[in-house]
Amino acid sequence: xxxxxxxxxxxxxxxxxxxxxxxxxxxxxxxxxxxxxxxxxxxxxxxxxxxxxxxxxxxxxxxxxxxxxxxxxxxxxxxxxxxxxxxxxxxxxxxxxxxxxxxxxxxxxxxxxxxxxxxxxxxxxxxxxxxxxxxxxxxxxxxxxxxxxxxxxxxxxxxxxxxxxxxxxxxxxxxxxxxxxxxxxxxxxxxxxxxxxxxxxxxxxxxxxxxxxxxxxxxxxxxxxxxxxxxxxxxxxxxxxxxxxxxxxxxxxxxxxxxxxxxxxxxxxxxxxxxxxxxxxxxxxxxxxxxxxxxxxxxxxxxxxxxxxxxxxxxxxxxxxxxxxxxxxxxxxxxxxxxxxxxxxxxxxxxxxxxxxxxxxxxxxxxxxx
Amino acid sequence: xxxxxxxxxxxxxxxxxxxxxxxxxxxxxxxxxxxxxxxxxxxxxxxxxxxxxxxxxxxxxxxxxxxxxxxxxxxxxxxxxxxxxxxxxxxxxxxxxxxxxxxxxxxxxxxxxxxxxxxxxxxxxxxxxxxxxxxxxxxxxxxxxxxxxxxxxxxxxxxxxxxxxxxxxxxxxxxxxxxxxxxxxxxxxxxxxxxxxxxxxxxxxxxxxxxxxxxxxxxxxxxxxxxxxxxxxxxxxxxxxxxxxxxxxxxxxxxxxxxxxxxxxxxxxxxxxxxxxxxxxxxxxxxxxxxxxxxxxxxxxxxxxxxxxxxxxxxxxxxxxxxxxxxxxxxxxxxxxxxxxxxxxxxxxxxxxx
Numbered sequence: 027x028x029x030x031x032x033x034x035x036x037x038x039x040x041x042x043x044x045x046x047x048x049x050x051x052x053x054x055x056x057x058x059x060x061x062x063x064x065x066x067x068x069x070x071x072x073x074x075x076x077x078x079x080x081x082x083x084x085x086x087x088x089x090x091x092x093x094x095x096x097x098x099x100x101x102x103x104x105x106x107x108x109x110x111x112x113x114x115x116x117x118x119x120x121x122x123x124x125x126x127x128x129x130x131x132x133x134x135x136x137x138x139x140x141x142x143x144x145x146x147x148x149x150x151x152x153x154x155x156x157x158x159x160x161x162x163x164x165x166x167x168x169x170x171x172x173x174x175x176x177x178x179x180x181x182x183x184x185x186x187x188x189x190x191x192x193x194x195x196x197x198x199x200x201x202x203x204x205x206x207x208x209x210x211x212x213x214x215x216x217x218x219x220x221x222x223x224x225x226x227x228x229x230x231x232x233x234x235x236x237x238x239x240x241x242x243x244x245x246x247x248x249x250x251x252x253x254x255x256x257x258x259x260x261x262x263x264x265x266x267x268x269x270x271x272x273x274x275x276x277x278x279x280x281x282x283x284x285x286x287x288x289x290x291x292x293x294x295x296x297x298x299x300x301x302x303x304x305x306x307x308x309x310x311x312x313x314x315x316x317x318x319x320x321x322x323x324x325x326x327x328x329x330x331x332x333x334x335x336x337x338x339x340x341x342x343x344x345x346x347x348x349x350x351x352x353x354x355x356x357x358x359x360x361x362x363x364x365x366x367x368x369x370x371x372x373x374x375x376x377x378x379x380x381x382x383x384x385x386x387x388x389x390x391x392x393x394x395x396x
Numbered sequence: 397x398x399x400x401x402x403x404x405x406x407x408x409x410x411x412x413x414x415x416x417x418x419x420x421x422x423x424x425x426x427x428x429x430x431x432x433x434x435x436x437x438x439x440x441x442x443x444x445x446x447x448x449x450x451x452x453x454x455x456x457x458x459x460x461x462x463x464x465x466x467x468x469x470x471x472x473x474x475x476x477x478x479x480x481x482x483x484x485x486x487x488x489x490x491x492x493x494x495x496x497x498x499x500x501x502x503x504x505x506x507x508x509x510x511x512x513x514x515x516x517x518x519x520x521x522x523x524x525x526x527x528x529x530x531x532x533x534x535x536x537x538x539x540x541x542x543x544x545x546x547x548x549x550x551x552x553x554x555x556x557x558x559x560x561x562x563x564x565x566x567x568x569x570x571x572x573x574x575x576x577x578x579x580x581x582x583x584x585x586x587x588x589x590x591x592x593x594x595x596x597x598x599x600x601x602x603x604x605x606x607x608x609x610x611x612x613x614x615x616x617x618x619x620x621x622x623x624x625x626x627x628x629x630x631x632x633x634x635x636x637x638x639x640x641x642x643x644x645x646x647x648x649x650x651x652x653x654x655x656x657x658x659x660x661x662x663x664x665x666x667x668x669x670x671x672x673x674x675x676x677x678x679x680x681x682x683x684x685x686x687x688x689x690x691x692x693x694x695x696x697x698x699x700x701x702x703x704x705x706x707x708x709x710x711x712x713x714x715x716x717x718x719x720x721x722x723x724x725x726x727x728x729x730x731x732x733x734x735x736x737x738x739x740x741x742x743x744x745x746x747x748x749x750x
Contacts, residue, residue: 030665033731042732074734145600145674251732366742377675387736 036250037073045255046078052259052266056082058214059261060207060350062200063221064091064378065249071383073251083258086214086350087380089203089306090221092168093120094348094372094379096196097302098338101126103331104165104194108139110329114157116150117165118172119143120376125369127337147179147193154183154191163325166193170224173197173314174288177295180316180323192325195315198301200224201232202312206303207349208240215350217261219247219254222276227292229284233272241270248276295320304372305345342371347380354384361385420515425545434543438517442524443507445537455539457504460563465502467494468559476519476553478597480589480608483556484523486684488530489613490635491560496615497631497687499570499622500562505531506540507558512551520554534613536560568622574629575650579718580696582689584617584709585610586662587639588681592670607666610685617706618687624702625695632688637741638680642688643726644740653722656738657729660715680741690718 035041061067067087070076076085089095105126108115115131122131122143135141140160144150147164154162166176176193183191200221207213220233225246237244243264247257257275264271274280292314301313316324341359346352354360354373364370366382373379423430440448447455471487488505495502507527511520531538593609614633622628630650634642639661647654663678671678685708691699696714703709719727728738 033659037731039731039733071736072730073732074730074736075732077734077736078732386739386742389737389739 032250036252038252042075042251042255043078045252045259046080049083049255049259049262050080052262053080053082054266056084057216057262057265058084058086059217059219059258060086060088060215061219061221061247061254062088062090062204063219063224064088064094064376064380065223066219066221066247066254067091067380068378068383069249069251070254071387074387075251075254076388079258083262086353087347087383088207088350089303089348090169090200090224091348091373091376091378091380092172092198093118093124093376094344095198095203095303095306096121096124096167096372097304098127098336099302099334100194100196102334102336103326105129105131105134106331106334107163107194107325107329108134108141110161112161114140114142114153114160114162115165116142116144116147116153116162118145118167120378121165121167123369123375124372125339125375127335147176148182151179151182151186151188151191154188155186158190161190161192161328163329164191164193165196167196169198169200169221170228170292171221171226173292173296174227174285177291180295180320181291183323184320192323192328193316194325195296196301197296197314198303199298199312199314201236202309203303203306204233204236206306206309206312208236208242210349210351212351215242217242217265218244219257219261220244220272222246222248222253222280225276225280225284227285227288229282230272230274230280231282237270237272243270243273245273245275246277246280248279303348305342305348307345339370344371344373344381347373354381357381361389418517420511420513420517420520420545422513422545422547424511425543431543438520439524439541439543442521442528443531443538443541445539447537447539448541455504455506457539457561460503462500462563462565465495465498465500465562465564466559467491468557469494470555470557472552472555473594474552475594475597476523478594478609479606480593481611481684482523482526483554484526485530486611487556487558488527488534488536489611489684491558492530492534492536492613492615493633493684493687495560495562496613496618497570497633498562498564499568499618499628499631500564501619502534502536502560502562502615504539504561505536505558506560507538507556508541509543510551510555510557511543511545512553513545513548515553523554523556530613534615536613570628570631572630572632572646572649575646575652575654575690575718576629576692577652577718577720578693579629579690580693580714581643581654581656581716581718582691582696582700582703582712582714583634583639583662584614584687584689584703585685585711586664586667587634587683587686588667588671588678589664590684591638591681592667592676592678594682596670607664607670610683612685612708614685614687614708617703617708620702620706621687621689621699621709625689625691625699627695628689628691628699630688630690634683634686634688636682638678638682639688640677640679640726640738641741643738646688646690647726648724650718651723653719653724654716654726655719655729655735656716656726658731660713662711662713679738693717
């Protein structure tokens with residue numbers, strides 16, 4: 027992999043600034059854009075792109091941070107399952123520090139629970155094969171991007187005849203969340219940067235009716251500074267011309283129909299279900315759950331964790347941040363007492379969380395904008 | 397009774413104890429014969445110095461002029477061997493470097509070993525040989541040591557604690573509180589090599605990466621640097637927490653700001669690639685053979701040239717400057733020309749999800 031090439035192209039100051047100049051020339055008024063994906067929020071803050079954009083462009087940060095929207099109830103269920111002595115609980119690393127009602131997976135691990143960080147759910151299947159006397163549970167969270175490998179792990183476990191592998195599923199979907207944001211009476215979002223990775227899997231046909239229904243232009247957008255600026259340019263151009271389309275500003279990766287093989291795997295294992303979103307609430311058909319023929323792999327059925335009482339920090343305004351209604355700086359708890367070391371809500375934990383990105387990259391008065 | 401009915405006492409009558417020279421057993425830590433043999437046959441051939449060979453429980457050392465600088469460091473790396481080094485080299489270099497960044501010349505080292513029952517003696521020998529080579533390279537004597545053995549499962553192969561002693565020439569004040577506005581920030585080479593090499597060797601990357609740890613004794617490089625830039629204000633090795641965390645510590649100690657230029661910070665392309673894939677930032681990854689030098693502007697060029705001439709400083713670079721504003725903060729001018737905070741590492745490094 028030659029990254030110097032990346033530095034000379036997609037991260038090149040001259041090219042990025044030239045593209046920003048193109049945006050500036052188009053602008054006749056101010057616009058509010060939302061980047062859906064937490065990976066994009068992170069990239070914007072890490073590169074400092076928000077400071078270079080014309081002041082007329084306001085970026086608000088969307089709900090696309092998987093650990094941020096995983097409901098508290100499910101985190102408490104994860105903690106209850108992981109605390110059992112016969113269980114090896116596997117999770118993406120991001121999830122370990124997300125606070126449940128009383129503790130997090132990290133502190134559970136420090137207390138002796140077998141909680142392991144894996145990079146892929148297929149590693150959890152391997153752990154199940156190697157530990158036939160233990161129950162291995164994988165915390166299958168995420169958007170459309172993590173669904174194919176998570177589904178694949180279930181197919182693999184079934185093919186191997188594993189009786190000691192199960193998944194605690196919290197798969198969520200982008201389009202229903204956009205409906206929820208756009209139908210809110212408080213909505214300010216006028217255009218969307220669509221999440222490039224999600225569209226790589228699912229394509230972008232599903233967004234055409236949303237764009238039409240709410241009259242908001244959208245652009246499929248990548249993650250490098252130049253990708254992001256191109257996505258913003260595409261949306262601004264449509265807004266200024268009063269056009270509503272879904273454009274693909276990430277065509278080197280995303281095809282209109284997405285990755286059909288990955289979609290087939292998802293369809294085989296998952297079916298649409300209602301989901302609770304942390305801080306936002308219940309959204310109909312906003313996620314995926316296991317199909318009945320795979321219910322033997324459902325950790326919620328395998329372990330009795332029905333009676334969970336949750337309690338959120340009263341200080342945290344994560345819900346309003348995830349809907350783009352408020353910015354992290356608007357939160358009275360931001361940086362004191364809520365920090366990445368002592369998070370009150372999930373957006374302060376994940377690298378993709380808006381609060382964490384603001385804390386890490388924009389706390390200094392010198393580099394704050396607005 | 398005839399004589400023949402007595403058992404012969406000529407040969408051994410009890411079963412002979414098995415010889416344990418291929419792996420460590422608890423008896424090696426008993427303080428008795430086994431311990432004695434372990435030290436004599438395994439340790440001393442590699443870690444020999446006059447005080448160690450004397451067989452006493454102490455070392456009497458000659459003290460050159462100047463203040464004494466002491467540092468101690470525990471080493472628990474897993475795996476024990478990784479591309480570019482091992483726990484033995486790490487244990488010598490880590491302490492040598494902590495002393496050397498004071499500007500002192502490290503002279504003596506002690507080493508404490510916690511061995512896990514079952515450790516192959518061959519493994520121990522490889523690690524001792526590696527310590528011998530590192531100590532020789534750093535011109536440091538290993539003058540005292542201790543060994544204990546713990547039950548299987550109570551340690552991860554072996555742990556090594558080293559303590560070093562160095563001596564500081566008169567009038568030299570190099571520490572984290574000395575950075576001054578206008579100073580130039582230099583690094584001696586690429587960032588993140590050690591941490592990524594160890595992660596790759598653990599098999600945690602999910603792909604192979606040809607990355608070597610940079611673990612090395614830096615006292616030679618530092619002496620060359622100080623000869624060229626005698627008024628150097630701060631030296632520090634950016635180990636755990638990486639460049640970002642170390643610079644934040646110095647900014648807080650000196651109550652100054654810092655401004656770095658992202659496109660000047662040397663990063664090995666393979667390290668960059670591994671970090672991009674896992675969502676790590678190389679500026680937070682550990683180094684074991686690099687220094688940060690903060691020097692007055694009029695000595696910066698000479699310092700950089702001196703590092704370039706040394707084998708461990710070939711890719712040294714000027715990466716930023718110390719500022720009066722934003723005391724206690726480190727700012728980064730990003731590749732696309734914006735400025736943002738470069739914060740300390742918060743907790744454990746976690747891979748991101750997607």
